[in-house]
Amino acid sequence: MPPLTDVRSDRRGLALETTLLLTLLITVLVIAGFMRVTADRRSSADAAGTISALVVAENGIDRFICAHATGVPTTLPHTETLDVPGGRAVLRLEQVRPASGNLAAQYLLTSTGTSGRFRYNPLTPRAERTVAQLLQWNEATLMGGAALTTLNGILQAGQPATYDGRNGCVGQPDAPGLQMKTADEFVKTSNSDDPVIYGSSGSDITEMGDLAEAIEVIGFDWGNVVASIAALPTATILTDAQLSSKNYGGFAFPPKHEQPWPIIVINNAGKAPYAANKAGHGILLVTGDFETSGNAFEWEGLVLIGGTMTVSGNSTWTGSVYAGLNNTDPNNPSVVTDNSLVGMKLFKYNSCSVQNALQSFVGWSKLPNTRVDNIPNY
Numbered sequence: 001m002p003p004l005t006d007v008r009s010d011r012r013g014l015a016l017e018t019t020l021l022l023t024l025l026i027t028v029l030v031i032a033g034f035m036r037v038t039a040d041r042r043s044s045a046d047a048a049g050t051i052s053a054l055v056v057a058e059n060g061i062d063r064f065i066c067a068h069a070t071g072v073p074t075t076l077p078h079t080e081t082l083d084v085p086g087g088r089a090v091l092r093l094e095q096v097r098p099a100s101g102n103l104a105a106q107y108l109l110t111s112t113g114t115s116g117r118f119r120y121n122p123l124t125p126r127a128e129r130t131v132a133q134l135l136q137w138n139e140a141t142l143m144g145g146a147a148l149t150t151l152n153g154i155l156q157a158g159q160p161a162t163y164d165g166r167n168g169c170v171g172q173p174d175a176p177g178l179q180m181k182t183a184d185e186f187v188k189t190s191n192s193d194d195p196v197i198y199g200s201s202g203s204d205i206t207e208m209g210d211l212a213e214a215i216e217v218i219g220f221d222w223g224n225v226v227a228s229i230a231a232l233p234t235a236t237i238l239t240d241a242q243l244s245s246k247n248y249g250g251f252a253f254p255p256k257h258e259q260p261w262p263i264i265v266i267n268n269a270g271k272a273p274y275a276a277n278k279a280g281h282g283i284l285l286v287t288g289d290f291e292t293s294g295n296a297f298e299w300e301g302l303v304l305i306g307g308t309m310t311v312s313g314n315s316t317w318t319g320s321v322y323a324g325l326n327n328t329d330p331n332n333p334s335v336v337t338d339n340s341l342v343g344m345k346l347f348k349y350n351s352c353s354v355q356n357a358l359q360s361f362v363g364w365s366k367l368p369n370t371r372v373d374n375i376p377n378y
Helices: 014-067 211-218 222-227 351-357
Strands: 078-084 087-097 105-115 128-138 148-150 154-157 162-164 178-180 186-188 196-198 235-237 263-266 274-276 279-286 290-292 298-305 309-312 315-323 339-342 345-349 363-373
Touching: 014 078, 014 087, 014 105, 014 128, 014 363, 279 351, 298 351, 309 315, 315 351
Parallel strands: 148 178, 148 315, 154 186, 154 339, 162 196, 162 345, 235 263, 263 279, 274 290, 279 298, 290 309, 298 315, 309 339, 315 345
Antiparallel strands: 078 087, 087 105, 105 128, 128 363
16 A cells, blocks of 8 residues: 655745746846836936037027127117037027117027937927027227326427327217316426327317226226226236336237237336337227337327326327326325327327227127926926
């Protein structure tokens, strides 16, 4: 008789069941892994598209500013499409405030960037993002200009200077030949003749009035100009060692047809006068005294002198010249001694030369803290 067998101890077929169960579990894990990888790839592609759309939109704003660096489009609102690396940007410019007095015109520039990046699913719409930026169009103008404007007196010796306010820029209005606070601040030595003056005010010295009235005529804050020297574009600031040179420290002036014209800064407040004897063009900004000697000096553009101007010999100044600007401090209005003008010299007003000198300050500027963007669209 065969031995009795306990059915509960029969384990036949258990290995197969275990194998099938493990196979099913592994299959589920593999499918879940593939799904996780797919979701990660889709998420990464969407994130990359979002970033790409934002970069395209911002790139569109920068390219628009560069493309329209010379002026505002004539028709507003203005819309255009630009192909940029990574996609395409659709831009729209509209004015939000016209220019008024000393306030520059302001504009809203919106840029909708569409990403051109690879999408995980070709049926998915491309990512889009819109960026808006407030811009300001800066027009560098010179208010109250003249052939020579000075806030300190003039001591003239020898042959008289010529102050010609007849605009050398064809078709543009004339300006005063010589303007001072009061005409009695012009003093001649016994061997000097009357100054030769042409301009919008006839042959007489144009009087600006008291200090407050003179500052209003000038139209700019000299203190802010001096405080902003370090941030001036294309500025060449001469060192103390270069101040002893008569050729602007060896600076090589570019051709006049190249823009922007240079800015030469002589930061010699409280130091000895700087002696120049070389032709130049652009903006000549001197915080202290300035002196020319000999017959080789000439300047075309804008000259701003904080201290005393000492001119001996023959020289030519084309554009507009300001002197004695350190006297704009109402608490200390007489810190600059009289300018000394000796020998033949010509101050010739030319608004085109001034505008060429100011080209560094013409163009678009982004108003700080005014950029916004929306949530990306798909």
